[in-house]
Amino acid sequence: MSRQKKSVSIVIALLIALVGILSACTKSDSGSGNSGGSGSGNSASPANAASSASAGEDQSNEPVTLRMTVWGAPEEVAAYKVAIDKFEKKYPNITVKLQHIPTDYDTKLTTMVAGNDEPDIAQMESASIAYPLAEQGKFYNLEDFLSSDPAFKKEELVPNITYSLEPGNVIGLGPGPETFGLFYNEDIFKDAGLTPPPAKAAEAWTWDEFVDVAKKLTIDAKGRNAADPAFDPKNIKQYGVNIGTWWGNYSNFIYSNGGDFVSENGKTFALNQPAAVEAIQQLADLINVYHVAPSPVQAKNIPATNIALQTKKVAMAIDGQWSTAGLAQSKFHFNVGVLPTLKQPMTTVVSGMFSMFKSTKHPKEAWALMKALLDPDAAIDLITAGTWMPAYRSWYTDPALLAKWTENLDSRPSGYKDAVVDVLLNSSHQTPTGYVKNFNKIMDIVNPALDKVWLGQQTAQQALDSVAAKAQAQVQGRRDVKE
Amino acid sequence: MRKGLFYGLLFTSPAILGFIIFTLGPMIASLALSLTDYNVFKAHTSFVGFDNYARLFSGKDDLFYQSLGITFYFVLLRVPAVIIISFVVALLLNMNVKGRAVFRTIIYLPSIVPAVASAMIWMWLLNPDLGLVNSALSWLHLPTSNWLYSESSVIPSVVLTTLWGIGGTVIIFLAGLSGIPKQYYEAIEVDGGGWYSKLRHITLPMVTPTIFFNTIMAIIGSFQVFNEAYILTQGGPNNRSLFYVFYLWRTAFRDTEMGYASALAWVLFLIILFFTFIVFRTSKSWVYYEGGGSAREAIEACADIGLYRPFRDLRPVHHPVRVAGAKLAHGSVPNLHHAAAVDSEAFSLGQFPSGADGVAVRHVLRQYVHHRGRRACRHGRDEQHRGVRIFADPVERKGRRIRHPHVQHDAAGGRHPDSQLPRMEDDRLLRHVLPARRAVFFRRRHFQYLPAPSILSHHPEGF
Incomplete structure (x- = not known):
């Protein structure tokens, strides 16, 4: 009888040990990535990372993989892919893994955060979890990139598409306004x-x-x-x-x-x-x-x-x-x-935004990708289809660029320029x-x-x-x- | 023995592992988390003791009380509805009609439709302006409703949508119904009972284990209602369908307060545990297990050793009696061989012929014995039961005299004045019970025509 009991307890102990092992080995790789994010990522100031990003468009050629999560309709995802293809051609050493989460985006992203498995760049929604995440310091302050990148001017963006946690702490950039x-x-x-x-x-x-x-x-x-x-x-x-x-x-x-x-x-x-x-x-x-x-x-x-x-x-x-x-x-x-x-x-x-997780190991590359996503040329299909509007002011003020996305299109009726474009500006x-x-x-x-x-x-x-x-x-x- | 144990554990290990990894592990984890302020987005998690629980019950979290109240309302409405409707449907499907299989399939079919798909269908059906339900109601000049979109009708509407999926419950009821032996119904026919008696005295008691099981499952399932709130109402209007689990989910995944949500989950677990426990506790008084042995065997033994004397005003049974294929009698049963004896003499059951002609008598007796159970056996009271007047022979136990309320006792006590029977005493009872049980067992084996005492609306344990 006692021997029996003993063997039962041994088996149970083994089972429990197995459970422990299984649960311990979940996502060990990204766990280390996170520790890099919360530890060294914090100490290495993003400004440094940004300045080095701006200092060298001649980035190192070691292969880099960026992960990005988005929601949206299939045609939006297709547009992202076009922008990403262009980006990858420009930077052959960077591979972008696009993860499309069509439903329950917030739940999925929350789970990823809980599992220390954050993407590098995520599309975020200001009305849901973007700010709770930002308040916990999960995002880079994009202001540092914006102010130190000579190739990019904040004034170039149309009004009301930058999202700030507090004055001077930009947590997300909208790829385009919606009015x-x-x-x-x-x-x-x-x-x-x-x-x-x-x-x-x-x-x-x-x-x-x-x-x-x-x-x-x-x-x-x-x-x-x-x-x-x-x-x-x-x-x-x-x-x-x-x-x-x-x-x-x-x-x-x-x-x-x-x-x-x-x-x-x-x-x-x-x-x-x-x-x-x-x-x-x-x-x-x-x-x-x-x-x-x-x-x-x-x-x-x-x-x-x-x-x-x-x-x-x-x-x-x-x-x-x-x-x-x-x-x-x-x-x-x-x-x-x-x-x-x-x-x-x-x-x-209103607009969605792109945010950069602090856990990213490649802030320079992630910033470059973010700039590429904001580029109206890359998302021109979505803009002419009517879903988006451009993020850059010049596309509203320069008649040639404005004509590109507001004239002779089914999606842009005669009242559009006055009722939407001018009102936005x-x-x-x-x-x-x-x-x-x-x-x-x-x-x-x-x-x-x-x-x-x-x-x-x-x-x-x-x-x-x-x-x-x-x-x-x-x-x-x-x-x-x-x- | 050890080897058997090893292989047993080996082959059950997928189930055991699954339980430990996917159920027990997360449960323990959530219990631990419920004592912390774990928030997915926060870098630091600290132990806060019972703060989460204190916050729940402090009255600050209005939505907690709101969701709890709504969920109780839902459970109160849904559980009886599910049990009653699926029982009635199962009764109908159990009838021997043409196309029974087709009806059974139709009833079960909705259960295999995915929850989201059926919810979408209901959204259309219950649409206040275009929905089929309101169209039909207004066509019949009946008042229409805003169904899911009004505060007062949203919970009943959700209950309505879930009733569509009772197929699983119905199947379990059907299994219970088809397990009832035919002899019991035949015994009722012998007694002259109709469909109501069959339902009340055979079907209902015999399916009590099924009702019990289905009730528990319905309670658990109803407390955990989530899909409907998630798909149909999003908790609205005005939080009137903010079901507990939906609120829990919202706290966990929208507000990312996992620690607090874990506390919510454990409170729900305790609530469900409590109600399941209550149902289990009351089950002893209303659930009848045929295989459940002791009570019944003891009662049979009690009858077999002649503790009871029946036989006054036995009502004649004027039906052709068929039991187990043998046509037994026309007219009143006692008239067969022992009519005179029955009328004039008092018998103990042991003396009473246990042959074919006694079927009805024995049946009534058993019914009586059962019905009286503890009460009658102990107190020895006369009783008029289903047309049979039966005297209970008072049983004397050690240290305690049982007095017959209507009968004068002599000075020695306990002797029934008009009884021809010897006094039954405890030692004799004890001496008889075990052999009698064995006898019952063999009789059941060899004399299949004897209906078991099945008229059990409740069964006492022993006496």
């Missing part, structure tokens, strides 16, 4: 005999003009429009406008109205201040008072902007400029106008994710409250006041204010 516009189906306006939305910011619709047109373009099942007293809001066949109720969309109007998510000094929750409340209430009124826009529930039936406009489910749609890629593929007469304004024309600029605002600290946690509290506003159960003031104290507890300041 918002008012997309519409030209045929609907022609048939209704209405003037389409103006493209020039100076002529932008006031809110009343906008509501007026939206009413006339909202048609119920019996063909009456929302201005008609007999209009039946329960059976709407065509909505005047689809507003989309996520923060990207409504932030445009908060900024237009002079509001913000947090106060200027970053100390106070500001969405319950009059300017922001008014903007949100105006949007909610489109749904619940004028019945010209679908509620979030009804919006579940509204397909993507290109299909919704083409099938005349909506006459106008507030959406990002990236939707021009889809619109170009749906063959119908679409155009883009400038967003209606509350106080001043304004659009939020002259009246654009940084995305709140880029400067509001702890944005996710604040929005975790705000979003459920706003659900009630969109559904008409509460006014914006009531809803936002009711969560103001909780949201205030999550306010931690602004990244663009030096503390």
Whole structure:
């Protein structure tokens, strides 16, 4: 009996030992890479690495492998591959391994970080894990590269595509800005005999003009429009406008109205201040008072902007400029106008970013790759298709370069230059994710409250006041204010 | 012996290793992590003791309570629904109808559809404006609902979507149902019972082990609901479908607070453990295991050694009685050979003929014995049971006198005044139980027509 027990315990001990061995040998190679990253990587200042990167375009020829993770549609990945091929031709000693993570990107990247298996360069999203990672010092400060690389000037970048942890600590560079516009189906306006939305910011619709047109373009099942007293809001066949109720969309109007998510000094929750409340209430009124826009529930039936406009489910749609890629593929007469304004024309600029992990063993090469990715020439396919806009200012100001990506293309209708390009250069605002600290946690509290506003159960003031104290507890300041 | 053990462990090692590496190891790791402030992105992890648990229960984390409440609501709604509906479906599928295999396949089919695919289908079906469900309801002039998109209806809607996948549970119920011997139903027919009696007294008690198993699995599965929140609702609207595991996942992978998430996971583990434990504890009073031996054998032994005297007002059974293929009797059973004796005399079971004609009588007896179980056996009370009036012979135990409530006892105590039977005493009982058990065993082997005491809504352990 005791012998039996003994052998059992031996077997179990062996099993446990085996488990220990197995778990210990996971990713030992990258583990050492990480120790290099957190130890020596920290001590060797990135500035040195950057200066040596700038000092020598004549880099050493020892073979280097860079790993990069991206999300995105297949055509975006194809564009990355084009840019990478060019890059690899220029630097024959560098091999770039592109890892495409189409879904659950954040989860996957978190797991990679937990397993000390970070890539060298990663596409990051400011609204999710980029800042939590940056706050733990996982990224290089790109400012050092930007300021010391003679071949690259920060002023060359269009506004609002650099992401900073705090002033002077750039953690990511967007490969191109994305702004918002008012997309519409030209045929609907022609048939209704209405003037389409103006493209020039100076002529932008006031809110009343906008509501007026939206009413006339909202048609119920019996063909009456929302201005008609007999209009039946329960059976709407065509909505005047689809507003989309996520923060990207409504932030445009908060900024237009002079509001913000947090106060200027970053100390106070500001969405319950009059300017922001008014903007949100105006949007909610489109749904619940004028019945010209679908509620979030009804919006579940509204397909993507290109299909919704083409099938005349909506006459106008507030959406990002990236939707021009889809619109170009749906063959119908679409155009883009400038967003209606509350106080001043304004659009939020959102964009993904590329960040460099501190654990990289090859910061020079990684920086070179990042520059290559920002180069509009490399990503020209994506830019002409409509998904992206160029990152360099010269591509907006130099008529020859501007023509390259805005003229004679399905994705760039006649209003595009005025409504998107000019607005971006002259009246654009940084995305709140880029400067509001702890944005996710604040929005975790705000979003459920706003659900009630969109559904008409509460006014914006009531809803936002009711969560103001909780949201205030999550306010931690602004990244663009030096503390 | 040692060799056998070696090979046994060798061949089970894939399962054992899998368990240790992929289940036990991570569990221990997460228990350890739950005592730290481990955050994936943070360079330093330090031991914080029970701070994570304190934070959970301090009342600061509103979402913890919110998600816990919602998950309880979901479990409360889903578990009974799953058990009842899959039991009814299994009963229907167990009927001998044409095309039974086809129906069974149809019911099981959704279970092999991937969770994401079926969730997408439900999203369309429950779409408030275009969905098939609301279209059908409004066509019938019934009120429609916002289903997944309204705070009040989101949890019932999610329950509805999960009910589509009850195929697995139904299969287990079917297996349980088909394991019930036909004789039991025949015994009920002998008794003159209909479908309800069969369901209530045979089917339900006989599938209690299956119900037990399915209930536990349903409780565990319901507490761990995740897919639906992840795919259908993302926790909304207004966090009304923020299921516990979804919140846990969000904490771990969006907020990267692995230490805190591990604490959440362990709290859930303890909750599930607690409820499983509760179900196990109560199972003794409502789950009947046929093979579970002691109670039943003792009862049979109790009957066999004549502890009970039946036979007043035995209701005649006016059915042709068929048991195990032999046509036994028309008319009332006791009229067969011993009608007069039954009416006039008191028998002990041992004296009562155990032949074919006694089937119904014995059956009723056993039922009675079982039904009375501990209570009756100890207290010796008269009882009217399913038309049979039966006296219990009081049993005297050492140091304790059992008194018959309705009968005058003589000075010596314990003697039943109108009893012709000798007093049963403990020593005699003990002397008889073991041989009687053996006898029961052999009888079961050789006399298959004897229905076992199956009318067990609950079974006591011994008496």
